[in-house]
Amino acid sequence: xxxxxxxxxxxxxxxxxxxxxxxxxxxxxxxxxxxxxxxxxxxxxxxxxxxxxxxxxxxxxxxxxxxxxxxxxxxxxxxxxxxxxxxxxxxxxxxxxxxxxxxxxxxxxxxxxxxxxxxxxxxxxxxxxxxxxxxxxxxxxxxxxxxxxxxxxxxxxxxxxxxxxxxxxxxxxxxxxxxxxxxxxxxxxxxxxxxxxxxxxxxxxxxxxxxxxxxxxxxxxxxxxxxxxxxxxxxxxxxxxxxxxxxxxxxxxxxxxxxxxxxxxxxxxxxxxxxxxxxxxxxxxxxxxxxxxxxxxxxxxxxxxxxxxxxxxxxxxxxxxxxxxxxxxxxxxxxxxxxxxxxxxxxxxxxxxxxxxxxxxxxxxxxxxxxxxxxxxxxxxxxxxxxxxxxxxxxxxxxxxxxxxxxxxxxxxxxxxxxxxxxxxxxxxxxxxxxxxxxxxxxxxxxxxxxxxxxxxxxxxxxxxxxxxxxxxxxxxxxxxxxxxxxxxxxxxxxxxxxxxxxxxxxxxxxxxxxxxxxxxxxxxxxxxxxxxxxxxxxxxxxxxxxxxxxxxxxxxxxxxxxxxxxxxxxxxxxxxxxxxxxxxxxxxxxxxxxxxxxxxxxxxxxxxxxxxxxxxxxxxxxxxxxxxxxxxxxxxxxxxxxxxxxxxxxxxxxxxxxxxxxxxxxxxxxxxxxxxxxxxxxxxxx
Amino acid sequence: xxxxxxxxxxxxxxxxxxxxxxxxxxxxxxxxxxxxxxxxxxxxxxxxxxxxxxxxxxxxxxxxxxxxxxxxx
Numbered sequence: 172x173x174x175x176x177x178x179x180x181x182x183x184x185x186x187x188x189x190x191x192x193x194x195x196x197x198x199x200x201x202x203x204x205x206x207x208x209x210x211x212x213x214x215x216x217x218x219x220x221x222x223x224x225x226x227x228x229x230x231x232x233x234x235x236x237x238x239x240x241x242x243x244x245x246x247x248x249x250x251x252x253x254x255x256x257x258x259x260x261x262x263x264x265x266x267x268x269x270x271x272x273x274x275x276x277x278x279x280x281x282x283x284x285x286x287x288x289x290x291x292x293x294x295x296x297x298x299x300x301x302x303x304x305x306x307x308x309x310x311x312x313x314x315x316x317x318x319x320x321x322x323x324x325x326x327x328x329x330x331x332x333x334x335x336x337x338x339x340x341x342x343x344x345x346x347x348x349x350x351x352x353x354x355x356x357x358x359x360x361x362x363x364x365x366x367x368x369x370x371x372x373x374x375x376x377x378x379x380x381x382x383x384x385x386x387x388x389x390x391x392x393x394x395x396x397x398x399x400x401x402x403x404x405x406x407x408x409x410x411x412x413x414x415x416x417x418x419x420x421x422x423x424x425x426x427x428x429x430x431x432x433x434x435x436x437x438x439x440x441x442x443x444x445x446x447x448x449x450x451x452x453x454x455x456x457x458x459x460x461x462x463x464x465x466x467x468x469x470x471x472x473x474x475x476x477x478x479x480x481x482x483x484x485x486x487x488x489x490x491x492x493x494x495x496x497x498x499x500x501x502x503x504x505x506x507x508x509x510x511x512x513x514x515x516x517x518x519x520x521x522x523x524x525x526x527x528x529x530x531x532x533x534x535x536x537x538x539x540x541x542x543x544x545x546x547x548x549x550x551x552x553x554x555x556x557x558x559x560x561x562x563x564x565x566x567x568x569x570x571x572x573x574x575x576x577x578x579x580x581x582x583x584x585x586x587x588x589x590x591x592x593x594x595x596x597x598x599x600x601x602x603x604x605x606x607x608x609x610x611x612x613x614x615x616x617x618x619x620x621x622x623x624x625x626x627x628x629x630x631x632x633x634x635x636x637x638x639x640x641x642x643x644x645x646x647x648x649x650x651x652x653x654x655x656x657x658x659x660x661x662x663x664x665x666x667x668x669x670x671x672x673x674x675x676x677x678x679x680x681x682x683x684x685x686x687x688x689x690x691x692x693x694x695x696x697x698x699x700x701x702x703x704x705x706x707x708x709x710x711x712x713x714x715x716x717x718x719x720x721x722x723x724x725x726x727x728x729x730x731x732x733x734x735x736x737x738x739x740x741x742x743x744x745x746x747x748x749x750x751x752x753x754x755x756x757x758x759x760x761x762x763x764x765x766x767x768x769x770x771x772x773x774x775x776x777x778x779x780x781x782x783x784x785x786x787x788x789x790x791x792x793x794x795x796x797x798x799x800x801x802x803x804x805x806x807x808x809x810x811x812x813x814x815x816x817x818x819x820x821x822x823x824x825x826x827x828x829x830x831x832x833x834x835x836x837x838x839x840x841x842x843x844x845x846x847x848x849x850x851x852x853x854x855x856x857x858x
Numbered sequence: 859x860x861x862x863x864x865x866x867x868x869x870x871x872x873x874x875x876x877x878x879x880x881x882x883x884x885x886x887x888x889x890x891x892x893x894x895x896x897x898x899x900x901x902x903x904x905x906x907x908x909x910x911x912x913x914x915x916x917x918x919x920x921x922x923x924x925x926x927x928x929x930x931x
Contacts, residue, residue: 232888236881269914270890387884419893423876426887430895430914443915450917454901463904559919563905566921665882665924667889670910670917 175222175337176254177330178247180278181262182271183229184552184671186290188680190262190320191226194330201687203824204242205251211242218327222334225256231270231669233277235384235391238598247281248376250395255375257337259285260329265295265302265317266672268441272433273426275311276350282377284336284346285313288329292317294674299444306440311350321677349379351432357424360386360413364406371396386410387422450552450672457553463560470553475579478541484583484614486536495529515712515722523708524701534586534814535689541580541587542685545594550676554594555668562666568647569654570607571600577608578646582639585609585811589818590688596668599660603653605822606832609811610645612638615762616807622766623803626781627788627796634800638807641843645808649839691821703813707760725771730756744805744841745798745848748787755805761812797851801844808840862897862911862925870898871930878927890914891928 179194181187191199195214204211209228216222227246228239235241249255261278263271268289278285289295289304308315314332318325352358364382372378384392385406393403410421417424456462477483500521507517548554554573561572573595581588588608595601612620616638624634653659710730714723725731734753741747754768769784770777788795810816810833820829865871873895876886890913891897900917901910908921 231885234881234884234888236884267916270916273888273890422884422887423893426884427892427894430890430892454917458901458903458910460902460904555919559903559908559910560905562919562921563903563907665885665920666908667882667885667918667920667924669889670919672916 173221173338175258175334176256177216177222177224177333177337178227178256178259178283179224179262180227180243180247180259180274181229181290182231182264182267182274183669185229185262185264185267185271186320187226187229187262189677190260190288190290190318190326191224192679192683193320193323193326194224199687201691204246207238207242207824209238209242216330218330219334222330230274232274233281235389241391247278247283248380256283258333259283260333261285261287262290262320263287265289265292266298266300268295268300268302269430269433269437272311272436273429275313276429276432279311279313279348279350280377280380280383282346282380284333284348286329286333286336287311287313287315288325289315289317290320292325293319293322294672295444298448299446301442301444303440307436310436310439312348313350347379351429353425353428354417356413356416357386357428360409363409367402367405368396368398371398383425386413387425448672453673454556454670458556458559463556467557467560470548471575471579474541474544474548474576475583478537478544478580478583478587480583483537483540486540487533487584490536491529491533495525495533499529500525518712518722519705519708522712523705532693534584535693537584538587538590538692539685539689541591542688543681545576545591546681546684547676549594550674550681552671552673555670558666558668559670566666568650569600569603569659570650571595571597571604574600574604574608577604578611581608581611581613583614585611585613585815586818588613589815589822590692592822597666599654602823602828603650603659605819606653606835607646607649609815609836610649610808611642612807613762613811615812618763618766619803619806622769622781622784623799626784627799634803638803641804641807645839645843649835653835692818703816704760707757711757725753725768731772741805743849744801744844745788745792745852746802746805748791751802755809758806759810759813759816761814762806765806792852794852794855797848797855800851801848804847805840805844808843809837811836859929860931862899862928862930863909863922865899865930867899867902870896872896874929874931876928882924882927886920886924886928889918891918897928897930 179187179191191212191214194216196217198217199212199214201210201212203209212226214224216224225246227243230237230240230243233240233244233247235244245251247256247259259278259281261275263275275285275287289302295302304315304317314336316325316329316332318329320326353361361379361382364385365378368381368385369378372381381392381396388410398406414420457466503525504517504521507520548557557575558572561575565572565574574592577588577591580591585608588611589605592601592604592608595604620635620638624630628634707730710733711725711728712722713720714728714732716723716727730753731749734749734756738747738749738752741752750769750772753772754765757768758765766777766780770780773780773783775783784799785795788798792798816829816833819832820826823829823832862871873891873893875893876883876891895913898912899909900912903909908919909925910917910919
């Protein structure tokens with residue numbers, strides 16, 4: 172049996188994911204396209220394992236601008252290492268047919284056979300729309316099938332047609348089928364450009380597609396084909412000549428004529444129903460001038476209440492405090508000890524590995540609840556409305572309206588907070604969100620706040636308040652700083668976003684989405700946290716005492732040596748004692764460790780720690796609160812715990828950006844703490 | 859010259875021309891806002907920006923600054 176590759180292409184919100192799930196079932200592989208953070212999904216067809224289905228990212232066009240469009244284009248043109256698709260199934264939202272068919276006209280130009288799937292036909296019919304698939308098929312010159320992937324209808328015929336088209340395809344050649352014939356002036360220009368580039372294009376590639384891209388001034392294509400200066404100049408003069416002739420610029424001409432052709436086709440086979448859509452009715456309330464913000468507040472409160480205050484945290488606390496504290500560690504310790512394992516092995520497994528891995532697994536229930544809610548908001552269409560409502564407020568800081576959710580969730584835990592940045596389409600806004608969201612104090616940082624408030628500020632509630640305020644201010648300041656950097660400049664970023672029709676969320680899609688996210692986190696985060704925890708365990712348990720290497724108390728550990736080397740860096744910040752440096756390091760495993768490590772290193776109980784810290788700071792500084800507050804700020808703002816770092820790494824999709832994030836956060840924390848301590852103690856000396 | 863940004867809520871107008879260049883312009887075109895297309899301003903966001911327009915049977919949100927690039931009749 173010959174292997175067949177089917178590519179699924181279509182607009183965002185066309186129901187492509189539902190089609191993909193229906194075709195492949197559980198046999199999915201999820202990764203990233205090479206070099207970009209765009210998700211790549213592929214799977215084997217349920218009914219035929221010889222058929223691979225690749226789900227392209229949702230795109231509106233094959234333009235060379237967004238990473239999604241570039242990736243989809245390169246894949247369809249066979250420019251990637253992956254095998255070139257034999258056939259495209261183009262998923263079309265029947266209730267938004269005009270704009271969806273625009274992409275279809277471009278797909279046909281790739282020279283790959285296209286099967287058109289009129290998805291969500293039931294919704295469109297309910298609205299009273301009338302589509303004649305026979306005439307549409309004749310006009311497009313493509314097989315057209317009506318389907319409702321949600322109800323499992325119409326997919327089999329489309330897949331069979333796709334298989335036939337793949338089998339019938341005359342070996343490596345490409346189909347010359349086209350939907351749009353442009354006006355004579357343009358066709359003439361395309362023919363002339365085709366002649367120039369002919370020698371740069373192999374016979375299995377569509378010359379017409381490349382010629383059109385060049386006509387639309389796509390410099391990426393010129394680079395890809397390796398055109399020389401003379402050839403580029405010749406093409407440029409052809410484009411200029413045609414633009415003068417038609418008195419418009421080339422991109423406008425091509426898009427307009429594609430849309431004109433689509434409108435003409437639809438006049439012959441489509442009639443829009445007159446019914447007012449439910450979406451307009453819902454939007455009249457949900458994005459209403461006066462009601463939008465209160466409704467948004469209520470929805471966010473529910474998200475927070477369910478994922479942070481109640482279900483998510485209860486489950487997470489049980490996993491952390493009961494399962495991985497009271498149940499598993501004693502059982503494993505007993506088991507290992509009765510088997511005669513040596514003390515260091517017990518410590519490695521129980522404290523290092525179970526402690527570290529437990530720290531990730533503890534996040535899973537909370538993440539599952541949160542992802543469920545986020546998928547619901549996204550799948551039903553509300554997420555786009557959030558961006559619509561809040562865009563004005565957030566864009567000043569280089570952020571998206573959708574950044575609100577990561578910040579909100581991060582008050583509970585930064586790990587799901589970072590992962591909640593996924594729905595932000597714009598890569599730069601997403602990066603800035605990821606880099607700043609852990610500035611918000613998470614629940615694990617509360618013990619640090621409580622320690623400092625109790626030690627030097629008489630348990631003032633203002634300290635906790637000021638910690639949150641510091642977090643928010645840090646986000647605003649960082650947003651302004653980051654968006655003015657070259658790599659994250661968002662000034663020219665367009666915000667042109669579809670407000671999709673609302674629809675009832677699909678349970679199967681949502682559960683599948685939640686599972687894919689969780690699985691990816693377990694695998695990727697698991698490796699980083701596993702190694703990092705084992706490393707910190709080793710450094711804090713081993714050392715050289717009395718000239719001999721072995722397991723030692725924390726005071727003599729390598730970590731303590733390490734802390735002593737690093738401690739002087741913190742002298743300008745007011746906390747140069749090595750114990751503080753070490754506790755900040757162990758805070759990388761989990762922020763709760765900051766307080767517990769200090770207690771161990773100072774040889775005191777956690778309840779007596781406050782007094783100890785007060786005495787220490789008072790002895791070292793004339794003005795102890797400045798030093799204590801500086802220590803608090805540093806730990807609130809510096810690099811987050813390993814679990815959050817792993818989440819950053821996953822969402823950034825690049826080790827380089829993960830490093831930039833950690834350096835930025837730690838550098839920012841250092842500068843803020845330095846400024847606060849120096850100004851505060853100087854001011855205190857004067858007044 | 860009148861732009862999409864000058865239209866009141868509920869008003870429909872035909873697109874005359876799109877200023878600007880590169881990714882922004884191309885994206886506006888790809889979304890179906892091309893010369894001669896009727897667009898209707900449906901709503902203004904609660905904070906005054908962006909606006910919501912209806913074009914080719916679906917809804918699109920865009921900022922006032924970008925709407926100012928679209929000349930209408």
